[in-house]
Amino acid sequence: MAGELQQLGRAVKQAQYRQHRALDSALSAVGTTLAQWDALRAISRSPGASARELAVATFQSEQAFGTLAGRLTAQRLVERRPGHGRRIEHHLTPTGERVLQAGHRVADEVLADCFAPLGDADRETLLRLLQRLTDED
Known part of the structure; x- marks a missing residue:
């Protein structure tokens, strides 16, 4: 059982590593x-969020x-604005x-390439x- 769990953990990590390498390259x-x-995705989902969030x-x-936010600001992809108190809010620029x-x-x-070996039903099962x-309820 322990060996199987380690194998499962490694397979998940290997799939994630391949996906990250392919995404970073592309x-x-x-x-x-x-x-x-x-x-940028996180800021887009939560405009005005703090660095902690x-x-x-x-x-x-x-x-x-x-x-990272400093680099994005220097590239004019993100704008940092003062918020309530000492809070610094993050917003995307039009370029961002x-x-x-x-x-x-x-x-x-x-991602279509990464998951191509799986049919629709398998992808749905994997997602579920x-x-x-990872459910945090």
Whole structure:
């Protein structure tokens, strides 16, 4: 049983690693990286969010996200604005929105390739199983 669980854990990690490598490589064609595009997605889903909130959403430390947000701001993809108290809010710029949309198109193609070996029913089952594992209710 323990060996099977380790094999399962490794298979999940291997699939994620392949997907991340493929996405990172393909996203370079639109001038971004997977980490940057993921940050843009998180900001788009939660405009005005703090670095702490966005770090959690992108599976990063607050310090790592702050560094990334600084790079995105320097590239004029993200705007940081003062919020309530000491809060700094994050918003996409029009350029950031364009990069995000280009990234969506790239990701759709890459993910279609990554999951091509699975039929619709298998993809639905895999999604349900992974959601059950990651459900935070």
